[in-house]
Amino acid sequence: xxxxTQSPEALRLQEGESSSLNCSYTVSGLRGLFWYRQxxxxxxxxxxxxxxxxxxxxxxxxxxxxxxxxxxLHITAxxxxxxATYLCAVARGSTLGRLYFGRGTQLTVWP
Amino acid sequence: DxxxxxxxRNRITKTxxxxxxxxxxxxGHDRMYWYRQxxxxxxxxxxxxxxxxxxxxxxxxxxxxxxRQAQAKFSLSLESAIPNQTALYFCATSDPFxxxxxxxYFGPGTRLTVL
Numbered sequence: 001x002x003x004x005t006q007s008p009e010a011l012r013l014q015e016g017e018s019s020s021l022n023c024s025y026t027v028s029g030l031r032g033l034f035w036y037r038q039x040x041x042x043x044x045x046x047x048x049x050x051x052x053x054x055x056x057x058x059x060x061x062x063x064x065x066x067x068x069x070x071x072x073l074h075i076t077a078x079x080x081x082x083x084a085t086y087l088c089a090v091a092r093g094s095t096l097g098r099l100y101f102g103r104g105t106q107l108t109v110w111p
Numbered sequence: 112d113x114x115x116x117x118x119x120r121n122r123i124t125k126t127x128x129x130x131x132x133x134x135x136x137x138x139g140h141d142r143m144y145w146y147r148q149x150x151x152x153x154x155x156x157x158x159x160x161x162x163x164x165x166x167x168x169x170x171x172x173x174x175x176x177x178x179r180q181a182q183a184k185f186s187l188s189l190e191s192a193i194p195n196q197t198a199l200y201f202c203a204t205s206d207p208f209x210x211x212x213x214x215x216y217f218g219p220g221t222r223l224t225v226l
Binding site: 049 | 220
């Protein structure tokens with residue numbers, strides 16, 4: 001049973017074309033929702049943690065938001081260097097210390 | 112220097128061989144994790160450890176074992192490697208007492224190929 005579903009699986013954007021990635025979750029007792037960036041062959045790099053519905057966090061061209069059922073990663077005016085796979089993960093209260101990952105969205109930004 | 116290091120970075124081995132992957136961290140975190148990543152399947156948890164005396168199985172522990180030698184070191188072993196263990200392996204750490212509890216920080220990964 002999937003607890004974290006990311007969509008789309010792949011997204012191609014032209015440089016400057018803003019868009020959003022989606023992460024929907026079905027866990028109870030959410031402790032936190034996490035976004036990571038992963039470049040090919042490298043380890044995931046932590047971006048954001050969101051703890052409660054309504055929370056938002058920003059970093060450069062990225063903005064993460066959280067509702068009770070899903071999170072969005074908004075990418076404003078992306079550049080080719082934003083190309084990567086973006087992973088979403090959740091932590092739930094019943095299994096402390098563990099994260100449950102989605103399969104990721106592979107983003108390609110072309111010039 | 113990287114906070115979480117993994118050795119080796121790449122390894123090619125043959126079916127039936129014993130393999131050990133090592134992870135070291137300088138972050139001072141108590142919790143450590145081993146994941147594998149396969150194309151299209153995402154990250155799956157193999158084992159995790161909340162302190163030196165605490166080891167727990169994850170989703171896919173069959174065929175693997177671990178050793179927590181110290182707070183900073185966590186090793187993953189494949190006792191008898193098989194081809195379907197070919198994957199990217201990642202170590203991660205987290206700090207249960209820090210400001211961002213549950214946030215995990217990953218190492219650079221080990222690419223393992225079993226022929």
